Amino acid sequence: MSARYATQTRRGAIAVVLAALVLGVAGCGSEDEPPKNTTSSPSRTPAGTEDGKKTQTEEPSEVLAVLKGQNGLELTIQSAKRDAGGFLTVSGKLANTSDATSVIPAQVAGDEVEIVKHGDSLGGATLVDSVEKKRYYVLRDTDGRPLTTSGLADLGPGRSTAVFLQFPAPPASTTEVTFQLPTFRTGTIKLS
Numbered sequence: 001m002s003a004r005y006a007t008q009t010r011r012g013a014i015a016v017v018l019a020a021l022v023l024g025v026a027g028c029g030s031e032d033e034p035p036k037n038t039t040s041s042p043s044r045t046p047a048g049t050e051d052g053k054k055t056q057t058e059e060p061s062e063v064l065a066v067l068k069g070q071n072g073l074e075l076t077i078q079s080a081k082r083d084a085g086g087f088l089t090v091s092g093k094l095a096n097t098s099d100a101t102s103v104i105p106a107q108v109a110g111d112e113v114e115i116v117k118h119g120d121s122l123g124g125a126t127l128v129d130s131v132e133k134k135r136y137y138v139l140r141d142t143d144g145r146p147l148t149t150s151g152l153a154d155l156g157p158g159r160s161t162a163v164f165l166q167f168p169a170p171p172a173s174t175t176e177v178t179f180q181l182p183t184f185r186t187g188t189i190k191l192s
Contacts, residue, residue, distance in 0.1 A: 064092075065179060065187030070105060072098025073155070075163070077179060080189050087139065088127070088169040088191065090179065094152070095160035104152040107182040114144040121150035122165055128178040129170045136167045136177075 067075040077092040096102045109116055110124025115138075123146030127136040139147040147166035155161065170177060176190045 064189040067179070067181065067184040067187045069181075069184040071102040072096050072100075073102050073104070073184070075181060075184055077187065077189050080177075080179075080191050082169045082172075082191060086169050088136075088167045090125075090127075090165045090167065090189070092163055093160045094149075094155065094163050096155035096157060099157050101154050101156050103154045105183045108152075108184075109146075110138075110182065114140065115146045118143075118145045119150055120152045121146045122148040122152070122163060122181065123150075125165050125179065125181045127167050127170070128180065129174050130178065132171065132174060134170070136170065139166045139168065 062078055064077045064080060067077070069075065074095045074097050075092060076095065077090060079091045080088060081091075082088050094104075104120065106120070108124050109119075109121050112123070115121065115123035123138050125138055125148070128134075129136070141147060149161070149163040149165070152161070170191065174191065176188055178186050179189050180186045
């Protein structure tokens with residue numbers, strides 16, 4: 001068998017496979033769609049949701065700390081939970097309590113080159129364990145991106161956004177830490 005014959009045979013086989021795929025896709029028309037429900041019955045959505053989207057009632061109601069920032073910015077920390085993997089996730093919301101749009105200060109990303117190169121984030125946050133005399137920094141993924149809310153630029157008046165930050169978990173004996181974020185006041189939070 002010559003190389004030319006083998007090449008032509010492969011091309012022919014590929015053409016047959018492609019034709020079968022094209023015919024298979026073409027056969028998937030709108031005739032196979034289930035009929036649309038034309039009756040007018042109320043749609044059901046899970047409790048606490050509106051059209052399947054979470055509403056404000058599902059936010060954690062506990063407040064561990066409220067940290068005041070510049071230009072009406074306010075960070076409310078609502079949870080600080082350890083997980084089995086040795087991480088501590090801090091969650092809450094960043095709100096603009098002013099009557100004007102507030103720009104999120106670039107300093108909240110910190111000054112580490114590896115974190116700053118990935119854009120706006122809360123990567124400058126730290127936890128201080130004064131008993132163990134240790135400081136914990138926001139974790140990073142394998143590409144150096146901080147494991148925290150990112151893409152923050154500004155918040156309109158009265159607006160808020162959910163935020164999270166992930167740290168290495170302090171030892172189980174540590175029950176509270178000081179949370180620090182550049183340009184914000186510090187606050188003590190209890191760990192769970």
